[in-house]
Amino acid sequence: MTFISQPKKEIPIIYEADVCVLGGSCTGLFAAIRAARLGAKVVVIEKNNCLGGTATAGLVNIWHSLFDTDYKEQVIAGLTDEFEQRLLRENALVFENNVSVGCRFNPARLACLLDEMANENNIKLFLHTYYSDVITEKDKINAVIVNNKNGVGAIQAKFFIDASGDGDIARDIGLESYKYDYLQPPTSCFYIQGNTDDCNISQVIADHGKEFGLDDDWGWYGTVPNLKNISFRADNHIFDVDCSNADDLTKAEIEGRRKAKAFTDMFKKYCNSDIELVSLCSNIGIRDTLHYKTRFKASEIELLTKNNYDDVILKGTYRIDMHHQNDNGITFKYLDGTYVTLFGKDERTEKGNWRDELGINSEVLKYYSVPFDILVQEKFSNFIPVGRMLNADSAAFGALRVMVNLNQLGEAAGVAAYMCIDANKSVQELNGISVKNKLNKGGSTL
Ligand SMILES: Cc1cc2nc3c(=O)[nH]c(=O)nc-3n(C[C@H](O)[C@H](O)[C@H](O)COP(=O)(O)OP(=O)(O)OC[C@H]3O[C@@H](n4cnc5c(N)ncnc54)[C@H](O)[C@@H]3O)c2cc1C
Missing domain, CATH: 3.30.310 (TATA-Binding Protein)
Structure with missing residues (x-):
């Protein structure tokens, strides 16, 4: 590769906030709303013309069940529940509550509701605005550089949340990343x-x-x-x-x-x-690209067999769901031990029980959970990466990547960002149990 030098130039600071969120999917906006409701001044940067990411620009309109596997105990609440109730009142959502679908919604109406919620929570939006660079000082992020119709500008904040899917800020600050041998392929809806x-x-x-x-x-x-x-x-x-x-x-x-x-x-x-x-769709639906290392890496068996973390920030039941890259299969694995791979048109299936095969006798869980440390990277004191770039093995990722789960991680990121600013602490110093407690005060059921 050859290079060209850009003449040094002064970049105008176009906005100053407490919390700056890159990416306005539900992950990002839910982070923003939670931080704003606690009193933070929040800005969201989004390259699309609307909020919602894959759920709106990608047209993907299913959120999975908020209940345990018996459909008795509600294990997910918070903003996902709040949004569902508002969409329901607009006749823009129907519940199914089965293993494949919790509810279906109208993505266009979700995009409008996200606008309304951003407005109600006094969140400053920059749409049609592309993040392009980051300015750091020691272990802190100082500003991000964005491009939009006004040209190049800098946004300064006390805390930064990267909800860009691929983790564009995480990449630029040099967080350690990895990819699976086989990426789950994208789909144009x-x-x-x-x-x-x-x-x-x-x-x-x-x-x-x-x-x-x-x-x-x-x-x-x-x-x-x-x-x-x-x-x-x-x-x-x-x-x-x-x-x-x-x-x-x-x-x-x-x-x-x-x-x-x-x-x-x-x-x-x-x-x-x-x-x-x-x-x-206005954007292809991207399932899987980069993942970034944080203190906690979700792994398949632990996810499906252990759910007693004191600092839980996510509860879920959605099955492991892996679209194969190389043989037209989709594999589903369930908390009860069953698994099946469907090979499309051949109508060939492979079935089994992973609990029996691994000799696991522990109690069958009705939901799984994830602790706060999945959000904690070790390099920068005022930064959280959140969304599908999460730290997990490929099977655990297959379950965690869905929106009801990422929505919860977004909420936790927003609350943690506020708490860091409020207590003048780094994200590494934050106590996960207090994050969980604050999430519950704001409507979660953790
Ligand atoms: C085809 C398909 C079907 C799926 N089906 C389901 C399903 O039925 N139910 C379910 O829950 N999940 C489903 N998933 C998974 C789920 O939709 C995604 O994992 C999830 O939406 C990812 O959320 P995210 O917030 O991490 O990323 P995204 O939704 O990709 O959001 C990232 C946001 O950041 C913005 N952004 C990125 N880079 C920049 C930048 N440089 N500057 C400014 N903005 C930027 C993007 O425009 C986008 O709005 C599906 C995924 C696909 C692809």
Whole structure:
């Protein structure tokens, strides 16, 4: 690579806050709301035109169950519950409460609600604003550099939360990172109009996919509350790309759109001639890129068999859900010990019981949990990375990566940020149990 030098220039400070959150997905905005409700002045930087990340720009409209595996005890509350109740009042959400779906919501209405909640909580938003660099001083982050229609500017804050998915600030401050050998592949979601109920989608892909340049692949689809004759589609995967790489991300977006169009054309020809492409996601849905090292790394067996942390900040039940990179399989593993891998159109399944295979006799858990240390990196005193970049092995990540879980981590990050500022402590000095207690005071059930 060759280089060019940029002349040194003064950058205007465009905003000063207590807490600066990069990324306005639910993870990021929930962090922002929690910090703001405790009294912090909060700013959120988001490159899209709306808040919500994968849930809005990516069209992914399912939140998983807030209950234990018996659907009796509510183990998740806080802002996820608050948002669900508000969406329910708008007729923009339906509950299903089963192992696959807790509720489905209308992503457009979620985007509007996120705007309203940001406003109600006095959060300063910078939309269409791209984070590009960070300024550090010893063990502290001093400012981040952003680009938007006004040009280049700096945002200063006492505490920084990186909820950018890939962990762009974490990368730039040199936190130690890793990737799995096989990244869970991304998917471009889309809406079609027209009924596919009488169509055996797997068979159509098997018989005609090649004609439309589609892989031997499978995914899922669903409904959107109150939308008639329109379905949400997540049929495709884009293989062999790493979406934290700019060239691969470009390639994945283009290939994702091509596949959405190809699926629509195939359905139109072989299922129902009324089918049409209604809309595409504005961002490809990225499942997995980089992960950053923190004090606690979630691991598969510990996640599924241990839930008695004193400093718990997340409770969940969503199964391990791993989309394979190399053989068209999706593996699900459950707290009760069962597992199954589905290999799409071949309708081949592999089933078993991991508890029996590993000789585990401990009590079957009704939910799993994660301690505060998953948010604590060791390098910078005023920084938390949070979201799908979390520290976990690939199977534990398969369960934790869903939104009801990341929403809770976001809330914990916001509360921890406020507490650090309030007590003039570093994130490493913070007591996880007091973070848990403060979360519960604000509506969590930990
Ligand atoms: C196809 C698909 C289906 C899924 N299905 C489900 C499901 O049914 N239920 C479920 O709960 N989970 C599901 N998941 C997983 C879940 O959606 C994601 O793991 C989760 O949304 C990731 O959240 P995040 O906040 O870490 O990242 P993101 O949602 O990616 O949010 C990151 C935000 O940061 C912004 N950002 C990034 N970089 C910058 C920058 N440099 N400057 C400014 N802003 C920036 C982005 O625009 C974005 O808004 C699915 C994922 C995919 C891809």
